[in-house]
Amino acid sequence: MLSVTANPELSARTTLRLGGIAIAEIVARSVADLEALPETARRLGGTVRVLGRGSNILARDGQLPIVLLRPDFPGEPEVLSKKPDHALICVGTGIGLPRLLDRLAEWGLSGLEGLAGIPGTVGGALAMNAGSYGVEFCAKLHSARVFSPEKGLLDIPAGEIRFDYRAFNIPGVTDGAWFVATHCTLQLERRDPGRCTRALRETFSKKKASQPISARSAGCVFKNPTGYLPAGKLLDLAGVKGMSAGALIFSGMHANFLINGASSGKSGGTAEQALLLMELAARAVRATFGIGLVPEILIW
Numbered sequence: 040m041l042s043v044t045a046n047p048e049l050s051a052r053t054t055l056r057l058g059g060i061a062i063a064e065i066v067a068r069s070v071a072d073l074e075a076l077p078e079t080a081r082r083l084g085g086t087v088r089v090l091g092r093g094s095n096i097l098a099r100d101g102q103l104p105i106v107l108l109r110p111d112f113p114g115e116p117e118v119l120s121k122k123p124d125h126a127l128i129c130v131g132t133g134i135g136l137p138r139l140l141d142r143l144a145e146w147g148l149s150g151l152e153g154l155a156g157i158p159g160t161v162g163g164a165l166a167m168n169a170g171s172y173g174v175e176f177c178a179k180l181h182s183a184r185v186f187s188p189e190k191g192l193l194d195i196p197a198g199e200i201r202f203d204y205r206a207f208n209i210p211g212v213t214d215g216a217w218f219v220a221t222h223c224t225l226q227l228e229r230r231d232p233g234r235c236t237r238a239l240r241e242t243f244s245k246k247k248a249s250q251p252i253s254a255r256s257a258g259c260v261f262k263n264p265t266g267y268l269p270a271g272k273l274l275d276l277a278g279v280k281g282m283s284a285g286a287l288i289f290s291g292m293h294a295n296f297l298i299n300g301a302s303s304g305k306s307g308g309t310a311e312q313a314l315l316l317m318e319l320a321a322r323a324v325r326a327t328f329g330i331g332l333v334p335e336i337l338i339w
Contacts, residue, residue: 041075042066043083047107049098049339052090054158055257056299057310058098058339061085064107070192070221077188080106080217087217088339092135094159095167095257098339100310105339110162112221116142119224127181129224132162136169144239147232150179151225152239156246157258165220168202172242177202181226185209187218205262205335251290255299260317261332270324270332271295277323284312289320314338 043065049058062085067073080087085106090096114131116139126148130139136159140151153174154164163169164176165183180197187193187209201208209218246252261270274280274294282289286308290296297316299308321332 040068041072041079042068043079049093049096049103049107052107053093053096053098053257054255055093055097055297055313056255057100057308057313058096059101059103059310061088061103061105061107064090064109066109066111067219068111070112070186073186073192073219073221076108076186076219080108089162089166089217089219091133091160091163091166092158093257094157094163095336096339097257097310097313097334097336099314103339108217108219110219110221112162114222118146121229123229125226125228127224127226129222130161131222132160132165132220134161135159136161136164140239143227144235145232147230147235148227149230149235149238150174150227151176152235152242155239155242156250156252158252161223162220165223166207167205168207170205171246175202177207179225179227181224183209183220183224184222185218185220187216189216190218192221250293251296251298254290254296256290256296257336259295259335260297261295261321262335264330264332267328267330269295270335273324273328273330273332274320277320277327279320279323282316282319282323284316284319285309287312287316289316294320 045063046060047064050056063083083106085104087108088105090107090109111133112131113133116128116130119127153172168177182196184194199210263269271294279289280291280294286300288298290298
């Protein structure tokens with residue numbers, strides 16, 4: 040049965056710890072709940088935004104005309120089939136991505152180790168086509184089970200899904216319309232479990248040494264522009280590291296991470312401050328290199 044909470048605080052539901060108050064939050068805990076979703080969302084009004092653990096969200100301050108839809112389909116990973124060189128596994132989109140990666144390493148299933156250190160859920164990794172160290176989540180996608188008001192519940196092969204750099208769209212759903220993935224099936228290479236575990240740990244160690252992965256942030260702020268240096272390097276060379284406004288600061292460890300509170304020694308922070316810093320940072324890169332940066336985080 041769907042549960043509905045009025046006036047949820049986005050600052051408590053995003054890793055950046057920013058954001059005002061939404062109209063309501065709907066939590067769906069089973070596939071049976073999906074049928075009632077469209078009418079419940081229509082009755083509440085506002086724009087539907089699907090939210091996992093909020094690790095790539097910058098929510099604006101104040102009263103927000105949105106309804107949060109939180110899918111809670113944890114589901115332990117399940118091996119569907121094994122062949123000598125690969126295996127298919129099915130996983131609920133509500134499970135944490137770090138937990139999935141640990142389990143895959145234990146089973147000797149390889150292909151996603153480059154995503155170590157990325158927080159959030161499997162659903163978030165799917166919706167944003169999470170990528171790191173040359174690895175993209177959707178490159179290992181075999182199929183996804185997706186619900187939308189327009190199409191209902193469908194199992195969609197990966198070949199029919201449009202995914203790109205930090206983007207994922209399903210066929211037949213109007214651009215901008217909401218949909219929610221409940222499960223996905225991944226095809227992964229079979230390797231020695233010890234080798235998989237070492238690769239996972241090595242990737243995490245590299246990220247920990249170069250990125251503020253334990254700070255209050257939303258991950259990388261800007262997308263890497265095609266054909267140029269990575270956004271973090273461009274921001275660094277443009278003098279953005281350490282740029283601050285109130286409690287918000289661009290990390291001195293990695294210029295593409297915006298930190299709330301911890302690194303500035305202050306508490307609090309507002310979305311207005313974050314948006315100001317993003318504007319100033321993008322302006323600095325444009326003035327220095329003539330390159331326009333595009334946000335990677337979602338701004339609500």
